[in-house]
Amino acid sequence: MNFPNLTVVNHPLIKHKLTIMRNKDTGPKEFRELLNEITLLLTYEATRNLPTLNIEVETPIQKTIGEMVEDKKITIVPILRAGLGMMDGILNLVPNASIGFLGIFRDPETLKPVEYYLKFPPFTEDHYVFIVDPMLATGFSIKYAIEKVKEHGVNNIIVMSLLAAPEGVKNLLEVYPDVKIYTASLDEKLNDHAYIIPGLGDAGDRLFRTK
Numbered sequence: 001m002n003f004p005n006l007t008v009v010n011h012p013l014i015k016h017k018l019t020i021m022r023n024k025d026t027g028p029k030e031f032r033e034l035l036n037e038i039t040l041l042l043t044y045e046a047t048r049n050l051p052t053l054n055i056e057v058e059t060p061i062q063k064t065i066g067e068m069v070e071d072k073k074i075t076i077v078p079i080l081r082a083g084l085g086m087m088d089g090i091l092n093l094v095p096n097a098s099i100g101f102l103g104i105f106r107d108p109e110t111l112k113p114v115e116y117y118l119k120f121p122p123f124t125e126d127h128y129v130f131i132v133d134p135m136l137a138t139g140f141s142i143k144y145a146i147e148k149v150k151e152h153g154v155n156n157i158i159v160m161s162l163l164a165a166p167e168g169v170k171n172l173l174e175v176y177p178d179v180k181i182y183t184a185s186l187d188e189k190l191n192d193h194a195y196i197i198p199g200l201g202d203a204g205d206r207l208f209r210t211k
Contacts, residue, residue: 003166003181004177005173006186008183008184008186009041009042017034021200031207035089039086040092040093042183043160046130046182047094050128051070053067053069054066071094074096074130075097075098075123075130076090076091076100076132077100077102077120077145078102079103079133080103081204081207082133082135082203085207086134086162090130090160102118103116104144111140111194120152123153123154124154127154127156128158129158130158130159132160134161135199136163136165137196143172146159146172146179158181158182159172160181160182161181161182161184162184163196165186165187165188165189165190166189167189169186
């Protein structure tokens with residue numbers, strides 16, 4: 001199934017690490033480490049088109065012009081709580097990025113997002129915002145996050161997830177076709193409880209051993 005603005009980062013190392021994460025016997029320590037490593041690999045691709053500034057530097061030989069990312073205009077928004085597991089993977093590559101936090105839980109009856117916390121840094125229109133959540137399932141939580149970011153006039157929004165379901169990707173891109181999505185895997189479908197199949201279970205519970 002093809003979706004505009006969806007990139008599945010099809011890398012052998014990602015496939016290898018994701019297979020270990022899917023295993024129900026993988027513990028939280030290894031799960032966290034693997035999520036961090038996959039996020040770093042996804043970030044490499046998701047930041048490929050960031051604009052750069054020309055900067056004069058002096059090498060041991062002579063002066064030259066290099067390029068640098070304007071990292072003070074990059075903000076990471078992890079969706080609490082599972083999104084925290086992806087935050088450090090991005091910060092490893094973009095350490096001066098700002099962090100915004102959005103706390104959402106999914107209503108078990110309606111499957112719609114319910115906000116319980118929001119704290120964003122100042123945004124400008126030319127900011128690049130990376131919304132991160134390991135599971136893009138129904139897409140409702142990430143759509144809510146996009147809506148909140150766009151209220152600040154930001155248009156450069158990138159979504160990063162470990163897994164995505166076709167239903168969620170379709171739901172998201174129908175409303176926000178300008179948003180770019182990067183994921184490690186486009187899985188088969190959602191089950192009757194809106195869990196990704198084959199998936200890997202609840203990422204938050206596996207990260208923090210809350211079940």
